[in-house]
Amino acid sequence: MKETEKKRSAHAGSVKSRREVLRTGALLAGGLAVGALSGCTGGENKNDLPVEKSRAPLGRWDKEYDVIVVGSGFAGMAAAIEARKTGASVLVVDKMPVFGGNSTINGGAFAVAGSPLQEKEGVKDSVDLMVQDMLKAGRGLNHMGLLKIVAAGTRGAYEFTLEHGVKFKPFLQHFGGHSVPRTLQTTISSGAGIVRPLRKSAANLGVAFRNRCKFEDFILDENDAVIGIRVKDRYEFPNEESGEFREFRAKRGVVMCSGGFSQDRRFRMMQNPRLDERVDSTNHPGATAESMQAMFGVGASPVQIDLIQLGPWSSPDEKGFGMVSQFNTIAGFPMGIMVDVRTGKRFVNELGDRKERAEAILTRQDETGKPVYPVVFCTAKGAEKAQTLKACLKYNVAWKFDTIADLAKHFGMPVEGLEEQVAMYNEAVKTGEDKQFGKPMGRAIPLDKAPFYAVRCWPKVHYTMGGVEIDTHGHVMHMRTGKPIEGLFAAGEVTGGPHGASRLGSCAVAETLVIGRIAGRNAGKRSA
Numbered sequence: 001m002k003e004t005e006k007k008r009s010a011h012a013g014s015v016k017s018r019r020e021v022l023r024t025g026a027l028l029a030g031g032l033a034v035g036a037l038s039g040c041t042g043g044e045n046k047n048d049l050p051v052e053k054s055r056a057p058l059g060r061w062d063k064e065y066d067v068i069v070v071g072s073g074f075a076g077m078a079a080a081i082e083a084r085k086t087g088a089s090v091l092v093v094d095k096m097p098v099f100g101g102n103s104t105i106n107g108g109a110f111a112v113a114g115s116p117l118q119e120k121e122g123v124k125d126s127v128d129l130m131v132q133d134m135l136k137a138g139r140g141l142n143h144m145g146l147l148k149i150v151a152a153g154t155r156g157a158y159e160f161t162l163e164h165g166v167k168f169k170p171f172l173q174h175f176g177g178h179s180v181p182r183t184l185q186t187t188i189s190s191g192a193g194i195v196r197p198l199r200k201s202a203a204n205l206g207v208a209f210r211n212r213c214k215f216e217d218f219i220l221d222e223n224d225a226v227i228g229i230r231v232k233d234r235y236e237f238p239n240e241e242s243g244e245f246r247e248f249r250a251k252r253g254v255v256m257c258s259g260g261f262s263q264d265r266r267f268r269m270m271q272n273p274r275l276d277e278r279v280d281s282t283n284h285p286g287a288t289a290e291s292m293q294a295m296f297g298v299g300a301s302p303v304q305i306d307l308i309q310l311g312p313w314s315s316p317d318e319k320g321f322g323m324v325s326q327f328n329t330i331a332g333f334p335m336g337i338m339v340d341v342r343t344g345k346r347f348v349n350e351l352g353d354r355k356e357r358a359e360a361i362l363t364r365q366d367e368t369g370k371p372v373y374p375v376v377f378c379t380a381k382g383a384e385k386a387q388t389l390k391a392c393l394k395y396n397v398a399w400k401f402d403t404i405a406d407l408a409k410h411f412g413m414p415v416e417g418l419e420e421q422v423a424m425y426n427e428a429v430k431t432g433e434d435k436q437f438g439k440p441m442g443r444a445i446p447l448d449k450a451p452f453y454a455v456r457c458w459p460k461v462h463y464t465m466g467g468v469e470i471d472t473h474g475h476v477m478h479m480r481t482g483k484p485i486e487g488l489f490a491a492g493e494v495t496g497g498p499h500g501a502s503r504l505g506s507c508a509v510a511e512t513l514v515i516g517r518i519a520g521r522n523a524g525k526r527s528a
Helices: 004-010 076-084 101-105 116-121 127-135 144-163 192-205 265-271 290-297 324-335 354-362 389-396 404-412 415-431 507-525
Strands: 063-070 090-093 109-111 183-185 209-210 213-220 226-233 244-257 309-310 337-340 375-379 399-401 452-456 458-464 475-477 484-490
Touching: 004 399, 004 452, 063 226, 063 507, 076 244, 076 337, 090 290, 101 183, 127 144, 144 507, 192 209, 192 244, 213 244, 213 290, 226 484, 244 507, 265 458, 309 354, 324 389, 324 475, 375 458, 389 452, 399 404, 404 452, 404 507, 415 484, 452 484, 484 507
Parallel strands: 063 090, 063 244, 090 209, 244 484
Antiparallel strands: 109 183, 213 226, 226 244, 309 458, 337 375, 375 452, 399 452, 475 484
16 A cells, blocks of 8 residues: 555545545645646647646645536536536546546437527427327336426527537437427537537536546545545546545535446346347447436435446447448438348337337347348438448448338348338328328438438347435435535436436437536536
8 A cells, every 4th residue: 555545544534435444534744735646647638628637735635626526428517617607716627538428428419498490480389298208108107296397498408409509410310209309419420519518618618627537436534524535546446446546525526427237237236137248339338327326325225226228229240339320310210211131121109208219229130049130221312411421321320222122122121111111101102191101201202213221220229317415415325314515416317307208309419408407507506
């Protein structure tokens, strides 16, 4: 053990964690804090902002802030900005070498009820309609208080993003499960188009950032209020032997925005044993459960943690989130059809919610249980707004065909069956009614002009609906008392409740921004 660590151990005071009395009481001669503390700059993107490097002597704590935010995605950035706007000093920590987590690699799609673009395009929408859509997708398991706040807050969250320089495409998208087109998407088709502007604004406001700084545990006072966190500084993911322990004080509160656990195979298999190593995930490798588990350790209530969503638009021909997902959400599903290669026939509403589509796809198996990958395709006109199509073709995860017969032969489909299906679908487009599966046909176009673009499809673990219980103010609730855990707030995928059994696409950005802003604001306003 290092000499400074030995000295810390000898001075344990009234501050404690859930596992041990943490070493936070040491005050060395001359009033200097123990241990040198330097910034964690390794692995930073050259275009990223610098992380904090300075350290002032503060006695028993390595650093002190009013608010500490754990996680740097949509929720973390929104929380940090709102907390800082209250006048609080704010630190954001992230265990990964690059900031943003899943938020930087998602599609940047944001559901807004009553957006200016809807008004411009004559789309009638409302908060109540968005609530109804999310409730239907959630199979009625949504926590209504949180659900209503999310839907009601989307317009304000949208305006918040514009204030900080986020740019969206000038057209609406109709994602599966939504009654009307209400989804906006960043101009770069990525959540980085939101995270980067928000982080730049946060830094300009004076928010401090530390990457490669892994949250380890909470530090509690004698009344079990959260007063700080223990971290591993200079942490090198995923090496658990790396890093140096530090203790950071949070005088007003800690806001946990640490995300879900889609990449934590052990923990997700505890909830659903079928989601083993054979099931890929769209998430970044750091999407693991330790921060959520630490909250359970200090009494947080678990909510619906067995509800795990699979993204129905993924491809078996590429790893992770990939490029096919964006093609399917913008072109394949709304502008085309998905068929079973054994018959050439459709088997589900391509604009159904994610749970409906994923479960229908997963039943496509042969007699031995091996996947039979469905094919999604549309015309060139249907694909004209799919930004990733060119890359999909380049990397052989999408294919171009001059005739329906050529498409069928490539995938081993019965030509006659596929041609019959296309004729039936084209008639549905003409009449405006899909008698097969009830797909909304308002923006559908016929599959009658070559070329045709096709991809293969198979679900991947995408989102974890469950997490810790929070109230409508972002407080983390105690399992036994049903009251807030003092000093502890949370937002985003690490929480549970608003989405119920299945999240509608583009509602994660909505939820994380809305609740993140609320949690950060309330943490900043809390008395030190």
